[in-house]
Amino acid sequence: xxxxHFFLIDDDEIFQFIMKNTIAEVNPDIKIQFFSxxxxxxxxxxxxxxxxxxxxxxxxxxxxxxxxxxxxxLSEYKSFQTDxxxxxxxxxxxxxxxxxxxxxxxxxxxxxxxxxxxxxxDGIKNLISHFPTTEWYQNEF
Amino acid sequence: MIKRLSLKFVKYYLPVLILSVLAVxxxxxxxxxxxxxxxQKELSNKKQLIVELLKPMIxxxxxxxxxxxxxxxxxxxxxxxxxxxxxxxxxxxDSYSQFRLINSAxxxxxxxxxxxxxxxxxxxELQDKADRDYYRVTRDLKKxxxxxxxxxxxxxxxILELPYKPMIRGxxxxxxxxxxxxxxxxxxxxxxxxxxxxxxxxxxxFMLLDHQGNYLVSNDSKKEFAHLIPNSGNITxxxxxxxxxxxxxxxESISLFKNGDLWVKTGLDFTNELSQTPLFQHxxxxxxxxxxxxxxxxxxxxxxxxxxxxEIISLLLINLLVILAIFCISFLETKTENSEREYFKxxxxxxNELEIKSSELENKNKILATIQxxxxxxxxxxxxxxxxxxxxxxxxxxxVSALVSMxxxxxxxxxxKGYFPKLHKVTLAINTLVDDLLVYVRILxxxxxxxxxxxxxxxxIMASLDLNVETLDKETIEVKTxxxxxxxxxxxxxxxQSVIQNLISNAIKYRDxxxxxxxxxRTLLENNKKVLVFEDNGLGVDLNRYGSDIxxxxxxxxxxxxxxxxxxxxxxxxxxxxxxxIEVTSELGQGTKFKILFDNYE
Numbered sequence: 001x002x003x004x005h006f007f008l009i010d011d012d013e014i015f016q017f018i019m020k021n022t023i024a025e026v027n028p029d030i031k032i033q034f035f036s037x038x039x040x041x042x043x044x045x046x047x048x049x050x051x052x053x054x055x056x057x058x059x060x061x062x063x064x065x066x067x068x069x070x071x072x073x074l075s076e077y078k079s080f081q082t083d084x085x086x087x088x089x090x091x092x093x094x095x096x097x098x099x100x101x102x103x104x105x106x107x108x109x110x111x112x113x114x115x116x117x118x119x120x121x122d123g124i125k126n127l128i129s130h131f132p133t134t135e136w137y138q139n140e141f
Numbered sequence: 142m143i144k145r146l147s148l149k150f151v152k153y154y155l156p157v158l159i160l161s162v163l164a165v166x167x168x169x170x171x172x173x174x175x176x177x178x179x180x181q182k183e184l185s186n187k188k189q190l191i192v193e194l195l196k197p198m199i200x201x202x203x204x205x206x207x208x209x210x211x212x213x214x215x216x217x218x219x220x221x222x223x224x225x226x227x228x229x230x231x232x233x234x235d236s237y238s239q240f241r242l243i244n245s246a247x248x249x250x251x252x253x254x255x256x257x258x259x260x261x262x263x264x265x266e267l268q269d270k271a272d273r274d275y276y277r278v279t280r281d282l283k284k285x286x287x288x289x290x291x292x293x294x295x296x297x298x299x300i301l302e303l304p305y306k307p308m309i310r311g312x313x314x315x316x317x318x319x320x321x322x323x324x325x326x327x328x329x330x331x332x333x334x335x336x337x338x339x340x341x342x343x344x345x346x347f348m349l350l351d352h353q354g355n356y357l358v359s360n361d362s363k364k365e366f367a368h369l370i371p372n373s374g375n376i377t378x379x380x381x382x383x384x385x386x387x388x389x390x391x392x393e394s395i396s397l398f399k400n401g402d403l404w405v406k407t408g409l410d411f412t413n414e415l416s417q418t419p420l421f422q423h424x425x426x427x428x429x430x431x432x433x434x435x436x437x438x439x440x441x442x443x444x445x446x447x448x449x450x451x452e453i454i455s456l457l458l459i460n461l462l463v464i465l466a467i468f469c470i471s472f473l474e475t476k477t478e479n480s481e482r483e484y485f486k487x488x489x490x491x492x493n494e495l496e497i498k499s500s501e502l503e504n505k506n507k508i509l510a511t512i513q514x515x516x517x518x519x520x521x522x523x524x525x526x527x528x529x530x531x532x533x534x535x536x537x538x539x540x541v542s543a544l545v546s547m548x549x550x551x552x553x554x555x556x557x558k559g560y561f562p563k564l565h566k567v568t569l570a571i572n573t574l575v576d577d578l579l580v581y582v583r584i585l586x587x588x589x590x591x592x593x594x595x596x597x598x599x600x601x602i603m604a605s606l607d608l609n610v611e612t613l614d615k616e617t618i619e620v621k622t623x624x625x626x627x628x629x630x631x632x633x634x635x636x637x638q639s640v641i642q643n644l645i646s647n648a649i650k651y652r653d654x655x656x657x658x659x660x661x662x663r664t665l666l667e668n669n670k671k672v673l674v675f676e677d678n679g680l681g682v683d684l685n686r687y688g689s690d691i692x693x694x695x696x697x698x699x700x701x702x703x704x705x706x707x708x709x710x711x712x713x714x715x716x717x718x719x720x721x722x723i724e725v726t727s728e729l730g731q732g733t734k735f736k737i738l739f740d741n742y743e
């Protein structure tokens with residue numbers, strides 16, 4: 001079985017650092033790749049539509065980002081989703097339990113789930129153990 | 142009030158008045174007609190009376206004409222045998238005062254007189270009547286002819302008998318069996334009783350005139366028979382009232398008004414009336430007479446008026462009552478109308494008041510709407526604040542807690558040391574955020590206490606341009622200002638400075654380096670509201686993509702250009718806290734236009 005491959009799309013460098021550490025602690029084999037905004041993530045995916053090895057299993061997508069936020073990313077992603085040669089699970093990350101955001105997220109079929117920051121080691125473990133899942137994941141925090 | 146009252150009064154009373162006048166005229170006419178026909182009837186009765194009283198005389202004369210007198214009967218010495226027959230006859234006829242036989246020579250041959258006490262006495266003294274007109278007229282009477290004299294006063298031996306004895310002489314010829322004329326029979330018909338009857342029961346003056354206009358009967362007894370009484374000095378009716386006399390003579394039966402007086406006349410022509418008297422075996426009398434009488438009623442205008450006086454008075458009384466009633470009704474109606482008018486006035490007043498109140502209410506509604514608008518803005522701002530705290534503040538704090546737990550679990554100092562710069566960075570970010578939030582919260586709180594003053598726009602714009610003088614000098618940026626529409630506004634100086642600075646620096650920062658930059662600042666009046674426009678030909682923003690995010694905190698749309706994402710957020714917050722608003726239109730590569738609308742600003 002191939003190593004799990006994560007994308008973290010988030011402009012917060014500190015959060016990137018924390019996630020890198022956390023995921024490494026859970027499983028050092030997990031590959032993680034960072035993008036500081038949605039546009040960069042989209043650009044990368046578009047360039048690697050055919051290259052399944054470069055594509056992630058899981059995308060952790062922050063909502064609040066400059067230039068292109070999480071929502072924009074999702075609508076852009078949907079436009080070329082069928083061209084991607086890999087099943088990708090996208091989880092939306094947000095720093096709040098804002099009910100409006102959750103309701104909005106549930107409307108989007110492209111999403112596999114919804115995670116609230118911060119994300120603990122257990123959270124990552126859970127995500128991995130349930131992967132691939134279509135169920136909505138409820139963070140314990 | 143009085144004018145309206147009298148108008149109303151006239152309106153109601155006029156028909157009544159007209160009706161009353163018509164009623165008076167009607168009553169007057171009817172009264173006259175009644176009176177006339179009544180008098181006409183009375184006259185006709187009197188006429189009938191006269192005729193009925195005279196009829197027996199004609200019958201009697203005819204009887205004596207047929208008596209078969211002999212020649213001896215006309216000899217005073219040989220006619221004593223007549224005493225019994227004629228005496229018996231005369232006793233029963235109490236209106237006959239004399240019975241005479243007069244021979245062809247005009248001498249009385251037989252004479253019976255009725256005394257005052259009613260006794261019949263044979264007169265020994267026989268008079269010669271050859272000179273008297275009644276003899277001369279009757280001398281040539283033919284068989285079956287009967288003569289009636291005018292109504293005369295009796296004369297004895299050519300002298301008027303006193304007291305006056307009005308009478309009519311009836312004469313019939315006497316012929317013997319061979320048809321030779323023996324003489325005449327004369328019966329004196331005393332008219333006293335007849336005249337008394339005619340004078341009786343007259344409500345209005347009754348007159349009996351002969352065909353020459355002489356009074357036979359009058360309410361003034363001195364006038365009666367004045368034409369027969371020497372030196373009486375009285376004038377006849379015809380002489381006294383020639384006009385009336387002429388008018389009365391135009392018709393057999395007539396009623397006429399002269400000077401308000403009513404005259405009612407019925408003629409009595411003896412020849413016409415008495416010739417119809419049947420005598421014997423359908424034979425009619427052949428009456429010779431000149432008697433043409435006039436039965437006349439004279440009703441003075443005063444009497445006529447007196448007759449209808451009662452009706453007039455009662456009508457007047459009714460009118461008075463009606464006037465009183467109408468006055469009351471008019472008064473009440475006017476009063477009601479007045480109070481109605483006052484009621485309407487009051488209603489109008491109330492309406493006006495209501496209108497004022499309703500407009501007040503409308504104003505209050507407007508104020509409420511403004512307040513609601515303000516509250517909505519405030520709510521949105523609080524939501525924004527909420528979002529900032531939820532997203533922007535929570536992220537670094539969770540990062541801190543994550544870093545701290547990592548630090549706690551670090552196996553050695555070297556590892557731990559690696560976390561410190563990260564922690565430092567997060568705390569700096571938190572500090573910046575808290576500072577920015579403080580600015581934001583201060584604006585929200587200061588909204589009502591900010592000092593408003595009359596600001597001139599130009600100096601503020603100039604000061605803001607000065608802050609960017611280095612960039613402006615270095616680059617080819619043209620700043621055009623057009624403040625012709627308005628130059629001053631009541632606003633917070635600090636906020637205005639912040640808004641203008643941010644928009645100018647925004648325009649400079651996002652200019653298009655590939656073309657000559659133009660920044661256009663101008664004032665406008667739209668719907669009487671002051672509008673301030675900042676327009677540039679810079680990079681522009683895709684609003685379809687970012688929409689209202691342009692005014693949100695920490696939103697950045699240009700990767701190449703540094704920006705905190707605080708400026709427009711502050712501008713919007715400051716404007717909204719003072720009831721102004723900002724709109725944006727922009728197109729990528731074309732430029733951006735900000736429009737600040739100062740609602741409710743003078």
